[in-house]
Amino acid sequence: NAGVTQTPKFQVLKTGQSMTLQCAQDMNHNSMYWYRQDPGMGLRLIYYSASEGTTDKGEVPNGYNVSRLNKREFSLRLESAAPSQTSVYFCASSERRLNQPQHFGDGTRLSIL
Amino acid sequence: AQSVTQPDIHITVSEGASLELRCNYSYGATPYLFWYVQSPGQGLQLLLKYFSGDTLVQGIKGFEAEFKRSQSSFNLRKPSVHWSDAAEYFCAVGAESGGYQKVTFGTGTKLQVIP
Numbered sequence: 001n002a003g004v005t006q007t008p009k010f011q012v013l014k015t016g017q018s019m020t021l022q023c024a025q026d027m028n029h030n031s032m033y034w035y036r037q038d039p040g041m042g043l044r045l046i047y048y049s050a051s052e053g054t055t056d057k058g059e060v061p062n063g064y065n066v067s068r069l070n071k072r073e074f075s076l077r078l079e080s081a082a083p084s085q086t087s088v089y090f091c092a093s094s095e096r097r098l099n100q101p102q103h104f105g106d107g108t109r110l111s112i113l
Numbered sequence: 114a115q116s117v118t119q120p121d122i123h124i125t126v127s128e129g130a131s132l133e134l135r136c137n138y139s140y141g142a143t144p145y146l147f148w149y150v151q152s153p154g155q156g157l158q159l160l161l162k163y164f165s166g167d168t169l170v171q172g173i174k175g176f177e178a179e180f181k182r183s184q185s186s187f188n189l190r191k192p193s194v195h196w197s198d199a200a201e202y203f204c205a206v207g208a209e210s211g212g213y214q215k216v217t218f219g220t221g222t223k224l225q226v227i228p
Contacts, residue, residue, distance in 0.1 A: 004156070031213060031214060040122075040220055041220060042117075042203065042218040042219055042220040042221055043157075043203070043218040045215075045216075048213055050213040056213070090156055090157070092157075094214060096213075096214070097214075098145055098164075098207060098208070098209050098214050099145050099162070099164040099165075099207075100214075101147055101159045101162055102214070102216060103159075104149075104156035104157040104158070105156050106154070106155055106156045107154075107155075107156055
């Protein structure tokens with residue numbers, strides 16, 4: 001039962017470097033999400049994709065871009081990493097119906113020096 | 114705008130004792146409510162959800178939660194805590210927003226279980 005798979009699990013970057021976080025789900029869900037988790041702040045939505053072919057900004061989109069490659073895959077890109085982007089990043093997916101929960105990956109722990 | 118408050122940052126209970134984690138939400142209509150658990154180094158796992166019907170909902174691992182509209186609360190309970198329940202617990206409220214399921218998470222309650 002793979003569910004939501006995120007790669008890599010850990011990454012250390014230098015300020016100004018770029019990287020892409022990958023996410024894939026095998027539950028045939030229409031909607032996918034990227035969150036960041038910081039101590040004492042819960043989860044904050046960065047970007048979401050309500051369905052294949054659409055993406056929209058969430059609560060904290062600055063410094064990030066996303067691509068919904070197909071129904072399964074949703075990637076998050078940091079073009080020029082900053083120390084403030086040090087965080088744990090979670091990808092999630094769900095059916096579009098409102099009463100359905102989101103399913104989460106195990107996260108990517110990203111440190112930016 | 115919807116919001117969730119988890120007033121307890123840390124809670125310590127003895128193994129075998131009962132547990133109640135508090136959650137208060139703010140939302141204009143009937144909300145969709147969730148409780149998630151996060152073990153160290155893991156993602157969030159759904160414990161239970163409420164969106165209509167019986168206000169007492171049962172979840173996995175022996176957890177239950179009660180929706181009280183008059184108090185805008187959705188507290189999580191367990192009659193007897195096990196050491197493996199030590200984790201961080203997140204309450205969340207979901208609602209439709211511009212065509213997608215907007216979920217707002219609380220800041221979490223970290224549970225410590227002592228033998």
